[in-house]
Amino acid sequence: MYNSVEDLIQHPVFYFFSEISKIPRGSGNEKAISDYLVQFAKERHLEVIQDAALNVIIKKPASPGYEHVPTLVIQGHMDMVCEKNQGTVHDFEKDPIQLRIVEDMLYATDTTLGADNGVAVAYALALLDAEDIPHPALEVVITTEEETTMGGALAVDPANFEGKILINIDSEEDHKLLVSSAGGIKTTQILPIVWEEAPKNTMAYSLSVKGLKGGHSGMSIHKGRGNSNKIMGRILAGLADDVPYFLQQINGGAATNAIPRETDAVILAAENSIEKLEAKIQEWNTILQNELKTSDPGVHISLHKVEPEVTNVFSEQTKQKAITSLLLIPNGIQTMSMDIEGLVESSTNLGVVTTTDTELLLESDARSAVKSLKEDIVRRASLVAETLGCSFKTENDYPEWPYNPDSKIRKVFEKVHREKYNKDAEIIAVHAGIECGIFIDKIPGLDAISIGPDMYNVHTPNEHLSIPSTINNWEYFLSVLMEMKSFDWKE
Structure with a gap:
């Protein structure tokens, strides 16, 4: 168990979560976080695109031995819902989120935490920053205004992508694979x-x-x-x-x-x-x-x-x-x-x-x-x-995201989960808007799945994120990246 935020941020995922929590990123106020992502990529000499909607696409070449694996699109959104308890003094336009740990959960202090969808940004940055994690060619896309208009995803230019496999990290239940969602x-x-x-x-x-x-x-x-x-x-x-x-x-x-x-x-x-x-x-x-x-x-x-x-x-x-x-x-x-x-x-x-x-x-x-x-x-x-x-x-x-019975990326996740945990992952659909539907609409033949750790009471000041689940889900995600090397993508 982590006893302090200072201890927690020694983990790369929580380090980057803490960093982005310092940057106001309410929907419609994403310029600062978008620029931070661009600067992050430039400092690591990675190809980066920032479009007119402030979406950021960061590309990283495949690790040695992974050149034959299909390019992978990793996706999440940078904005968050800004809610606070009545009487709380917090300016979402300029104040950082104040993180705190209660038992094995990460909370903010009387405001929304922004784990929805800061977790995706933190996972992506930790992966892009690492030099020792094997992976296929990556196209990381972090969108804007998901919580209000889906405007970022709707503005994405599909010509910027080669990948036909998408892992969205905007789900909220560990050990569950999200394969379909509602339109809105x-x-x-x-x-x-x-x-x-x-x-x-x-x-x-x-x-x-x-x-x-x-x-x-x-x-x-x-x-x-x-x-x-x-x-x-x-x-x-x-x-x-x-x-x-x-x-x-x-x-x-x-x-x-x-x-x-x-x-x-x-x-x-x-x-x-x-x-x-x-x-x-x-x-x-x-x-x-x-x-x-x-x-x-x-x-x-x-x-x-x-x-x-x-x-x-x-x-x-x-x-x-x-x-x-x-x-x-x-x-x-x-x-x-x-x-x-x-x-x-x-x-x-x-x-x-x-x-x-x-x-x-x-x-x-x-x-x-x-x-x-x-x-x-x-x-x-x-x-x-x-x-x-x-x-x-x-x-x-x-648009809605229809279930794909022939999804190959789902099969990879199912195989790894069975081997890693000795049980089957639960396949679910949700009554929520996930950007997968927009990307599938834009990129014909895109094979998508959504994952994420356990989080609770999102969009409220009681939002909290399970620390052990976040770490477990991260390790599961990395195991899937490794398995992609040996999977038969032509079958």
């Missing part, structure tokens, strides 16, 4: 706000939904965790039945691919209705703590007076449209796979709600392993917008 698309409903002057003799209150666990909107959608944006819609609708109020803003969630943990609204109510309002909030606490006692026992609804004075509010029609939108926009699991027991086939997550000076934006992340089902989710979401007189847009559409 971002949808946004745009509700124009009609403002009115705030009525006199009212008090403004901040209404908050907090204490939810959240999680990755693909990997955790089956866990039944509460969505703070949807919960806020229920509360606002319920209050409207009993306590007259005016609505001034709603803001919740940090990313469309994260189940929102916190949502805040500002409401105005008559001064003589505060006791009734507080009683209704307590009722909602009881209701939600009962509903979510297993998935989110920490859920809590709070009400606090707002200072300074609020001067404008939504019109009654805007308020009703906002509440209706929160209630009716599709959310959660839509269909389950009939082929793989327990696998979510299609889902959608109302991840971000934002109030601007002119609009209320409601952003969702739809996923499906079946293209037609993804299109159905989008159609239903667009009908909600159309019915309410809102505009609607889609973006960041990326």
